[in-house]
Amino acid sequence: MKTKKIAALLIGLFSFSIISAQEMPDRKETLKTIVKVNDYFMKKYSDYRTPSYVNKVIRPSNIWTRGVYYEGLMALYSIYPRDDYYKYANDWSEYHEWGFRNGTITRNADDYCASQTYIDLYNICPNPEKIRKAKANIDMLVNTPQVNDWWWIDAIQMGMPVFAKLGRLTGEQKYFDKMWDMYEYTRNVHGENGMYNEKEGLWWRDQDFDPPYKEPNGKNCYWSRGNGWVYAALVRVLDEIPANEQHRTNYINDFLTMSKALKDCQRKDGFWNVSLHDESNFGGKETSGTALFVYGMAWGVRNGLLDKKEYLPILLKAWNAMVKEAVHPNGFLGYVQGTGKEPKDSQPVTYDKVPDFEDFGVGCFLLAGSEVYKLED
Template sequence: MKKTKHWCYILVLFAIVTIAGCASAKQVKAPSQNISSSQVLQSLRLTNRYFMDKWPDTGKPIYTNRWRPSNIWTRAVYYEGLMALYQIDPDQSYYNYAVDWGNKHKWGMRNGVETRNADDQACGQTYLDLYEIDPQPQRIKDIKDNIDFIIQSGKVDDWTWIDAIQMGMPVFAKLGVMNNDKTYFEYMYKMYHHSKVIEGGGLYNKADKLWWRDKDFVPPYQEPNGQDCYWSRGNGWVVAALVRVLDLIPQDEAHRAEYLQDYKDLMEALLPIQRADGFWNVSLHDANHFGGRETSGTALFVYGMAWGINKGILDEKTYRPVVEKAWIAMSNEAIHPSGFLGFMQGTGKEPKDGQPVSFSSMPDFEDYGLGCFLLGGTEVYKMLNK
């Protein structure tokens, strides 16, 4: 009896030591949840300075597999982020850098004022922002002429891929506000509606509250695990579009309620599929299809969620821990000491593109990922300063 009692004491002691050891190990490994607005701003300045120093000539063409002008969509997304950073950190060098970019391209678009490609129109978001700061007519002439040309054509099926919603939609919204003209709002909605419910049978899946990238990924297309293919950054582009449009249009705009519901539904769909480490996978419903950390999609989701918290649209108790977890993950795991951002998927349209994605992998374009990170970070900064 005494021998049995003795062994019981030993087993209990062993269990206590083991549990204490596990708790201690978890405490050491868990990232700190204490983030400050000053730390966020420091990360934004570091990553942005890396890029501005690397690209001192804003008009220099970009070379990957061929030469492209530097007013294409990838660079335009960076400037969206830069203008957001300028709002919270009004450094004159940011403004000058953006104005120089517009001047170098004569405030024009890659394929001229009759382009129908939303990728060409993305630069107009920054042109319009800069016009509001200093209303020089040449800054918005070409982009307004282009959007007026699109409206006059009567054609509404240009946005055949969901990236285009982010590249083009905020331009319509901003012109509608600046000109106090609902025509831009109505035409914007027609194009959005086509992408959402008509293109390829509709690129939005109401059941999963997520978007297929284009008609090539509408079922019967499947991921290796049999699930639908929902590309992280593609859905991130829709998040950014809805945030930017909702931030601009009037409260009584005819289609605002629909945009707002689509935004809320998308945010809700992202909650249960965040990775344990804080990132989201490139394939939202198949973690094993090129799984792993990915910064651009994660940053866009952070942008959307933090914005919703700041506007009082999303429940802070539900979403703030998700945002903080994602921001800490990106800050701890993706930022190099130089300011270069790792775990960034290169350009493409699906999980397999731009692979492999790692801490040290270099995407074919460095600019758009940084733009996404700046957009997300500025909203996190605002959230922490509420």
């Protein structure tokens, strides 16, 4: 019996030493870092009305890239409610008349991603006009039979939380039901047998990367940020749906399986490669995917779904690496892969390179930092 007690004590001390090896950041320093990154962005893009002009295409400032940024800003506002944050988000929403590129008839999740922020702002200061178009758009999706709109996995994050937020806001089950139908189709049906490889716990970005497509090293192609989008979506949905929602266990199981898969392929320096299973295919530090994984893991630890001893060292190693190696003194965020769909896109990814869109990377980082800040409670 004494031997067993000694063994248990040694195991406990070993687990503590692993966590201690990754120092929990000071709460004030975490806030200082995310505020610095956000202030850099808000100063550079002070005119929220300015459309983007990338690859000779003009896009309004309420597309998905900016929508993700505002998701991060609202997360920051939830822990540090500065008036200028609220104004920056509210003015942007009012400028776009609480609507979307391509209007309320759009089926493209990249368009209605902005609804996540519109609903958050409504919850702070209710006004029916803030969510009128968001509700009209999602009601159209609910009332039509198609379930194959999310054919690329990024769309799961852009669209799925909107259904969850509206379901919670209205109390209507139809939003949760349609959300599951669309998720389940992408997961299990789209392409040959769905975009999710349950055996390996990771997602193909779209059917172009289904087997027999392989990475140069012969393994399946799992794009870091694409998997980050799904991982973040699961967190954002679980944060909204009721404890007794019939598919909550399904979402939790996918979250847990993904968490283990992601833990197993983290780089030694704390980041994740753009290609999760092939470090030879444009390998190197990448911030946006890493931030989304930190966001999910921190949320999972804080909510008791992930074991603290197992996952806290993983997420702290990643967070500390981003703060140390990706955040510039002026708040610019380095090592962000620009837009694309696979490892080779928007390369090279470096410390100094400005991505084609700066907004979504900042949003991912703000989501991660806000969760790490909450974790420190």
